[in-house]
Amino acid sequence: GESVGLHLPTLSVQEGDNSIINCAYSNSASDYFIWYKQESGKGPQFIIDIRSNMDKRQGQRVTVLLNKTVKHLSLQIAATQPGDSAVYFCAEISGGSYIPTFGRGTSLIVHP
Amino acid sequence: DGGITQSPKYLFRKEGQNVTLSCEQNLNHDAMYWYRQDPGQGLRLIYYSQIVNDFQKGDIAEGYSVSREKKESFPLTVTSAQKNPTAFYLCASNQGGAGDETQYFGPGTRLLVL
Numbered sequence: 001g002e003s004v005g006l007h008l009p010t011l012s013v014q015e016g017d018n019s020i021i022n023c024a025y026s027n028s029a030s031d032y033f034i035w036y037k038q039e040s041g042k043g044p045q046f047i048i049d050i051r052s053n054m055d056k057r058q059g060q061r062v063t064v065l066l067n068k069t070v071k072h073l074s075l076q077i078a079a080t081q082p083g084d085s086a087v088y089f090c091a092e093i094s095g096g097s098y099i100p101t102f103g104r105g106t107s108l109i110v111h112p
Numbered sequence: 113d114g115g116i117t118q119s120p121k122y123l124f125r126k127e128g129q130n131v132t133l134s135c136e137q138n139l140n141h142d143a144m145y146w147y148r149q150d151p152g153q154g155l156r157l158i159y160y161s162q163i164v165n166d167f168q169k170g171d172i173a174e175g176y177s178v179s180r181e182k183k184e185s186f187p188l189t190v191t192s193a194q195k196n197p198t199a200f201y202l203c204a205s206n207q208g209g210a211g212d213e214t215q216y217f218g219p220g221t222r223l224l225v226l
Binding site: 007008032034036041042043044045046049089091093098099100101102103104105 | 116118143145152153154155157160162170202206208209213214215216217218219220222
């Protein structure tokens with residue numbers, strides 16, 4: 001859920017566990033979604049994307065699920081590793097606009 | 113290497129001073145963007161440019177200015193009118209058309225006020 005003030009939602013997991021990070025998006029007209037990973041002090045890196053004509057897309061160790069009915073997006077990371085520790089945030093883009101709207105992000109902490 | 117570069121990595125501003133952040137890309141992307149990131153918040157759009165010699169204000173343009181004289185360069189000036197400039201500034205680019213919306217980001221510049 002959302003946090004107040006400066007603190008991001010945090011997910012703590014043990015190395016080797018599967019992680020699920022959630023994102024609620026706001027615009028029912030959004031038709032393209034992106035997950036980014038941002039390590040401390042660095043720029044965001046593209047992880048995976050999905051278009052609204054799909055409900056699931058898989059990459060290497062990552063899966064994105066899209067539920068348009070409830071406007072919900074999730075990122076699943078399999079066999080989470082310490083190097084996965086970062087802030088993950090989603091972005092939504094509506095058709096005809098190429099300007100994304102970004103979520104606040106979730107901090108993933110992986111314990112060895 | 114193809115990508116987006118930002119410089120400097122850290123920048124210090126004195127009160128009343130204008131400072132300029134550099135962003136360069138060699139991805140041949142048409143569109144470039146500047147975002148501001150504050151702790152615990154999502155990225156907020158400052159300015160964007162979809163083509164050379166044209167740019168548009170984003171959600172928080174006040175106190176900032178940009179130029180787009182070359183396709184590969186989109187510098188951001190933080191003016192003295194920006195009263196709370198301390199933040200992490202991110203530059204991004206994409207091709208800008210349908211099917212090419214994914215934005216790719218630079219490493220960021222952290223601006224601090226002395």
